[in-house]
Amino acid sequence: MLRKKRFLIGGMVIILAISYLGFVGFQSSVTYYYTVSELLAKGSSVYDQNVRLKGVVAPGSVEQESVGKVLKFTIVDGEESLPVIYQGVVPDTFKAGGEVVVEGQLDATGVFQAHKLMPKCPSRYVPQQQQ
Amino acid sequence: MADIGYIALFLALVASIYSAVAYILGGKRRIPQLVASARNSLLAVFGLISLSVILLVYALVTHNFQLEYVVSYTSRDMSLPYLLSALWAGNDGSLLFWGWLLSLFAAVVVLQKREFGQELVPYASAVMMITQAFFLLLLLSVSNPFQKIPFPPADGMGLNPMLENPGMILHPPALLAGYVGFTVPFAFAMAALLTRRLGDEWIIAIRRWTLLAWLFLGIGLIIGAWWAYVELGWGGYWAWDPVENAGLMPWLVATAFLHSVMMQRRRGMLKVWNMVLIILTFSLAIFGTFLTRSGILSSVHTFSESALGPFFLTFIGLSFFSALALLYLRWEDLKSEAELESFISRESTFLLNNLLLVGATFAVFLGTVFPVISEAVRGTEISVGPPFFNQVNGPIFLALILLAGVCALIGWRRASTRNLIRHFLWPLITALILGIALFVLGVRQWLALISFSICGFVLFTILYEWLRGTRARRRMRGENYFKAFWGLIITNRPRYGGYIVHIGVLLVAIGIIGSSLYDVEKEVTLQPGETMAIKDYTLTYEDLDFYETQSKVVVTATISAYNHGEPIGKLMPEKYFHRSYEQPVTEVAIRSTLCEDLYVILVGWDEDATATFKVLVNPLVIWIWIGGGVFVLGGLIAFWPERRASPILRQTKQGRG
Numbered sequence: 001m002l003r004k005k006r007f008l009i010g011g012m013v014i015i016l017a018i019s020y021l022g023f024v025g026f027q028s029s030v031t032y033y034y035t036v037s038e039l040l041a042k043g044s045s046v047y048d049q050n051v052r053l054k055g056v057v058a059p060g061s062v063e064q065e066s067v068g069k070v071l072k073f074t075i076v077d078g079e080e081s082l083p084v085i086y087q088g089v090v091p092d093t094f095k096a097g098g099e100v101v102v103e104g105q106l107d108a109t110g111v112f113q114a115h116k117l118m119p120k121c122p123s124r125y126v127p128q129q130q131q
Numbered sequence: 132m133a134d135i136g137y138i139a140l141f142l143a144l145v146a147s148i149y150s151a152v153a154y155i156l157g158g159k160r161r162i163p164q165l166v167a168s169a170r171n172s173l174l175a176v177f178g179l180i181s182l183s184v185i186l187l188v189y190a191l192v193t194h195n196f197q198l199e200y201v202v203s204y205t206s207r208d209m210s211l212p213y214l215l216s217a218l219w220a221g222n223d224g225s226l227l228f229w230g231w232l233l234s235l236f237a238a239v240v241v242l243q244k245r246e247f248g249q250e251l252v253p254y255a256s257a258v259m260m261i262t263q264a265f266f267l268l269l270l271l272s273v274s275n276p277f278q279k280i281p282f283p284p285a286d287g288m289g290l291n292p293m294l295e296n297p298g299m300i301l302h303p304p305a306l307l308a309g310y311v312g313f314t315v316p317f318a319f320a321m322a323a324l325l326t327r328r329l330g331d332e333w334i335i336a337i338r339r340w341t342l343l344a345w346l347f348l349g350i351g352l353i354i355g356a357w358w359a360y361v362e363l364g365w366g367g368y369w370a371w372d373p374v375e376n377a378g379l380m381p382w383l384v385a386t387a388f389l390h391s392v393m394m395q396r397r398r399g400m401l402k403v404w405n406m407v408l409i410i411l412t413f414s415l416a417i418f419g420t421f422l423t424r425s426g427i428l429s430s431v432h433t434f435s436e437s438a439l440g441p442f443f444l445t446f447i448g449l450s451f452f453s454a455l456a457l458l459y460l461r462w463e464d465l466k467s468e469a470e471l472e473s474f475i476s477r478e479s480t481f482l483l484n485n486l487l488l489v490g491a492t493f494a495v496f497l498g499t500v501f502p503v504i505s506e507a508v509r510g511t512e513i514s515v516g517p518p519f520f521n522q523v524n525g526p527i528f529l530a531l532i533l534l535a536g537v538c539a540l541i542g543w544r545r546a547s548t549r550n551l552i553r554h555f556l557w558p559l560i561t562a563l564i565l566g567i568a569l570f571v572l573g574v575r576q577w578l579a580l581i582s583f584s585i586c587g588f589v590l591f592t593i594l595y596e597w598l599r600g601t602r603a604r605r606r607m608r609g610e611n612y613f614k615a616f617w618g619l620i621i622t623n624r625p626r627y628g629g630y631i632v633h634i635g636v637l638l639v640a641i642g643i644i645g646s647s648l649y650d651v652e653k654e655v656t657l658q659p660g661e662t663m664a665i666k667d668y669t670l671t672y673e674d675l676d677f678y679e680t681q682s683k684v685v686v687t688a689t690i691s692a693y694n695h696g697e698p699i700g701k702l703m704p705e706k707y708f709h710r711s712y713e714q715p716v717t718e719v720a721i722r723s724t725l726c727e728d729l730y731v732i733l734v735g736w737d738e739d740a741t742a743t744f745k746v747l748v749n750p751l752v753i754w755i756w757i758g759g760g761v762f763v764l765g766g767l768i769a770f771w772p773e774r775r776a777s778p779i780l781r782q783t784k785q786g787r788g
Contacts, residue, residue, distance in 0.1 A: 089734050
């Protein structure tokens with residue numbers, strides 16, 4: 001019986017260790033997921049906080065001086081919209097009018113500074129497709 | 132034609148329901164004629180689904196654009212292999228393929244000759260046929276691959292060009308075969324519970340089935356990672372995407388199961404736990420099939436919106452809870468036959484291994500479904516990114532690898548300290564030397580030093596174990612080293628196959644550690660003739676070329692690469708613009724060596740041929756693919772039938788392991 005108890009305690013220690021790892025990892029990587037109107041409703045409380053934002057790339061809003069330079073576009077959902085600035089590799093699947101998820105921060109001037117751009121292309125089952 | 136396919140599916144549904152009912156009644160009342168008729172209708176299910184698969188493939192190959200499925204996933208300019216692969220490119224087709232695989236596996240199960248466990252087959256077949264009926268129901272209602280369209284177009288929409296990669300031909304079938312394969316062990320476990328035949332029979336009956344499903348799933352995951360690496364052009368191979376996680380979770384639990392059944396076989400322990408593991412594996416496999424199609428999680432993988440969700444959730448819920456209820460009813464029959472005797476024993480390393488694997492699965496599960504949970508509970512969607520998964524799983528996987536080394540050298544029941552020291556001394560010393568050597572060579576990150584030393588330690592324990600076995604055999608039989616080593620592997624395939632799998636996993640781990648701790652990345656914009664440097668490489672951008680083929684326009688950048696000033700050839704990253712498809716496709720240029728990969732992506736360009744590149748140096752990535760190959764080899768060795776006609780039941784057998 002004593003032995004069983006020792007195994008039980010050992011197991012508990014491991015479970016606690018895993019939970020601790022999970023907790024720490026969670027805190028460092030938690031990202032809120034908002035739609036454009038949800039983000040705007042939060043006001044200044046979300047400035048400079050890392051969030052994910054989903055919406056549609058407004059048709060005709062995509063601006064890029066040349067490939068490899070800064071990408072600017074407007075993200076919309078229903079009536080609300082937000083300007084987005086992104087620097088980096090633009091995935092092949094990115095297009096105006098398509099659904100998109102961006103990750104980054106909303107700055108005080110009301111521009112969303114994205115460091116990650118994840119377009120989705122609906123109605124198509126594609127087993128492997130990332131970033 | 133299409134009508135025949137649909138009717139065949141309908142008849143298959145009727146036959147599978149009849150088969151399940153007849154099996155249960157025939158098994159319960161012991162009516163051999165009824166069982167025989169159930170068996171015949173199970174084989175008929177296989178025949179009928181095969182017919183509809185053949186008809187769908189025929190429609191794909193002959194461009195029968197009356198069918199919505201053919202229009203959506205093929206076009207006239209596709210080559211034959213990709214036309215065939217269109218069978219699993221879409222939701223409906225891949226579900227049909229799922230159902231066909233299950234009927235195939237069920238047919239093999241009933242046709243297999245077996246010396247014992249025969250009493251389990253009727254019930255196991257009934258469980259498989261119930262699952263079969265569920266999938267047929269989906270195919271007949273919400274996910275009909277034979278759906279017609281009123282006005283057939285002249286040409287189809289074609290396959291997404293991104294899918295035109297050998298990965299498309301291998302990755303989905305391997306993954307699906309893995310998912311489907313877990314139905315067999317689950318069915319036998321349920322049969323054992325239903326018949327109260329809870330001895331070793333069911334464990335022996337499913338050993339190779341579990342191994343096969345696990346192997347397929349593993350192959351599917353590795354090929355998926357390779358495909359993502361060479362095709363998607365973001366420089367990585369694993370993104371902790373929900374769909375990737377969906378494949379990883381059943382694989383992890385099945386790994387735990389493969390280890391813990393050994394405890395039951397040898398010591399009669401962990402009987403309840405094994406049941407729980409196989410129930411979990413099956414549920415997670417179905418969950419994985421569901422997750423790939425439901426669209427409930429924001430994955431960057433794209434899904435077709437479909438009405439499958441409620442069906443799947445109902446099925447998963449029903450099978451999961453009824454299996455658990457059955458397990459609860461049989462609790463008394465599943466008493467352990469032995470107790471753990473010591474902390475320092477192979478048993479406790481297996482226990483720990485199980486705890487860690489299930490813990491890792493749980494963490495992955497939580498991370499994957501967290502957005503849905505938080506949405507339901509707090510109304511805001513919260514996602515956890517790759518750092519969460521890496522931070523939780525990194526230490527767990529490292530501990531698992533360490534265990535693989537300890538386990539190989541530690542005895543069952545109770546190991547004496549003297550034995551431990553004797554067995555561990557050399558591997559430990561060698562690992563220490565390896566660590567010091569790496570430090571001298573300039574590896575300074577403590578995480579890398581620890582991880583590589585652990586991998587070295589495990590590798591040495593396995594090699595040391597082989598050396599001891601070979602030596603003993605050589606002494607006893609007077610064979611030469613090579614023959615003795617060969618004989619060692621051949622006479623105990625499960626054990627040595629297992630060791631080879633461990634080596635494969637080690638190599639994969641080395642690749643992952645190297646590429647995630649030491650990757651370097653640069654983004655540059657160059658004019659023709661300009662040069663950039665990354666690590667020991669210098670890259671000179673030569674020029675930009677445009678050319679046209681029948682189906683696409685290709686943009687190619689030519690780069691001359693030098694390593695330490697020595698020319699190592701030209702790299703040509705490309706971008707394709709398909710005529711029939713809106714989005715461009717990036718073709719990365721990769722130069723692989725055993726040490727590191729040079730990975731170049733053409734990001735964009737201007738009219739004056741100024742081009743932007745993303746260049747990565749990923750160390751040791753190739754070892755992930757090599758490790759994958761070793762993993763498959765080891766798995767096949769373990770899977771290969773043993774020369775001995777049948778394994779002996781535990782009661783009569785002596786130590787072997």
